Amino acid sequence: MLVLGKDTEKGGEAECMASGRVAIVERDGELIKTDVGTFKADRVNLKNVLDFLADLGYDCAILKGFDDFEASEWETLKSLVEKVKRSEGSERCGAIGIFVGFVRKISDGKEVERLEYEKYDELYTEKLIDIEEKLKSYPGVVEVKIHHRDGILKPGEDIVYVVIMGGHRKDVWKPLEDSMELIKKELPIWKKEVFTDGEHWVHDG
Numbered sequence: 001m002l003v004l005g006k007d008t009e010k011g012g013e014a015e016c017m018a019s020g021r022v023a024i025v026e027r028d029g030e031l032i033k034t035d036v037g038t039f040k041a042d043r044v045n046l047k048n049v050l051d052f053l054a055d056l057g058y059d060c061a062i063l064k065g066f067d068d069f070e071a072s073e074w075e076t077l078k079s080l081v082e083k084v085k086r087s088e089g090s091e092r093c094g095a096i097g098i099f100v101g102f103v104r105k106i107s108d109g110k111e112v113e114r115l116e117y118e119k120y121d122e123l124y125t126e127k128l129i130d131i132e133e134k135l136k137s138y139p140g141v142v143e144v145k146i147h148h149r150d151g152i153l154k155p156g157e158d159i160v161y162v163v164i165m166g167g168h169r170k171d172v173w174k175p176l177e178d179s180m181e182l183i184k185k186e187l188p189i190w191k192k193e194v195f196t197d198g199e200h201w202v203h204d205g
Contacts, residue, residue, distance in 0.1 A: 002054040002074040020059030027065030075147040089142040097172030099162040105155040110195040117150040120188035140171025
């Protein structure tokens with residue numbers, strides 16, 4: 001997981017620096033400058049850069065000039081799968097099942113402009129671990145990792161990843177099928193659906 005810190009936060013940079021492999025990501029006019037290269041903002045956006053850094057194995061990114069970006073952590077599907085493969089017991093496994101939820105462009109006949117997600121931070125991590133443990137209790141399942149993004153997401157962007165590893169392919173199908181029902185029911189996260197003609201808040205799902 002890529003932990004995000006901002007240089008405008010008191011102590012945020014020092015806390016981020018203690019997280020391991022750190023990258024500086026800075027907005028400079030039409031450019032996004034990082035430790036691994038400079039990108040033109042008209043070709044890539046900050047989320048593309050964070051995907052790239054997470055896939056490279058960075059642990060933390062300090063954001064400079066991105067005060068409007070609200071997420072505090074970042075994970076990609078690739079980084080989550082690699083984390084599962086490195087977990088204890090992986091040597092006896094031969095299957096990984098993956099679910100990816102992403103933002104639809106049309107919902108109930110309405111055009112979606114964006115989704116806005118908010119977590120109840122005091123309970124979120126505890127409930128997420130509870131859901132992962134429930135799915136790990138299925139026969140043959142060895143490891144489960146779930147990541148749900150928050151903040152503003154636009155059509156086509158990923159919302160949630162579920163990665164389940166088991167001994168055989170038959171071991172991962174049922175828990176993968178049940179995973180989103182548990183997430184909808186138990187995870188304290190809400191979304192605002194913003195359409196071209198209105199908006200409303202709903203519990204995720």
